Amino acid sequence: MIKNLVRGATALCLALSPLALPTAAGAAPAAAQVLNLADAVDLVPVADESRTGYTRDKFKHWNAGLDPADGCNTRAEVLQAEAVESPTVAAGCKLSGGLWVSYYDEQEVNDPAGLDIDHMVPLAEAWDSGASAWDAKRREAYANDQDAATSLVAVTARTNRQKADQDPSTWMPPHPDAQCRYIGEWTATKLRWNLAADQAEADALKVYAEACETTVVHYTPAA
Template sequence: MIKNMLRGAAAISLALTPLALPSTATATPAAPTRAEVLNLADAVEQIPLSDESRTGYVRDSFKHWNKGLDPADGCNTRAEVLLAEAVEAPTEAAGCKLSGGLWKSYYDGQEVNDPGKIDIDHMVPLAEAWDSGASAWTAARREAYANDQDAATSLVAVTARSNRAKADRDPAEWMPPLPEAHCRYVSEWTATKLRWGLAADQGEADALKVYAEACETTVVHYTPAA
């Protein structure tokens, strides 16, 4: 796969007398997470290296699809992503039943006008996330990961065919069939790994570095998940 791709292209310490805080004192809110912008090669270097293990994985460990960003609208996460990524908006009936519309799958360049033929792909598949750190998460964090609409790169509407060809494989094993999509795909994969603090095994890391060399002008945008 890599050969094919190459061919195509302080903390400050204060000494103060302790003071008794009033009983109404509250904890200082955590600082908001900060958006990061890195070139792809530097971003790839930030992904921790670790062996992966799928021991104990079951897909149901990641609750999805949940009620989405607005439980009152009747649309689950899948439907909300379809609505957000439509090139032409679908018709929305009672119960958030969608019909018509138009989507362009960037993995393969295909245009699809039937929402039933579109999959919502987890950029880093659930099994791969489990292998690379999510096995140690709480159930709530895994649910947040599986329904993450706070980062545009986490979930992507693509053809069912391309999503199922990808399955749970990483970029050392699978890349989008459209060569023009490769730099974007590696950028979004890297952004998702960094956003969620996920690791990469040696083969994956090596592949990402090779793609990063070829995608030298590609930039990675991500915000660490809360």
């Protein structure tokens, strides 16, 4: 049985606090959604996947980030945002020192070079499940999405590379206490970007949703 992640309150344990994206003038912002995990999983459409035409460079990353004037790209901005102890930022946005906790494996890391910024739903998986139909601008927005706290996560390079492009039917974080949070964040990302799941993935999500019955999913649909 998978352990539920307990970090005081469910909302905190999931760390799902997405910010609304800018919208066109006069348009109402997308409404934030709050669902229990089982209901959220039921909203993810099920469809066959295809990797035809995929190359990683079709998702431009890392770009200039939220503040192009600060000289830091998306990777550096995520590292600064997720640091438990802030790194020193030198000229050219060179980071040194700092402290991070990789929630996939509960490892402390004090060197930015030891961390990867993981796309919660990998770029190849996003392509397979809907992003192949997007234009280049939307794929770039996806690959650099800092408007939802769950889209990009700083984790040990080892776990990110073990995960590669796998979905939860074939890979889960090695630390048991991370798994409910991970499934919640995976589902939130799929819903935020209106991405589908293949049947094996959908079946796995349902199994985890039964085990993670107290998990709550927060997401805001991407503009």
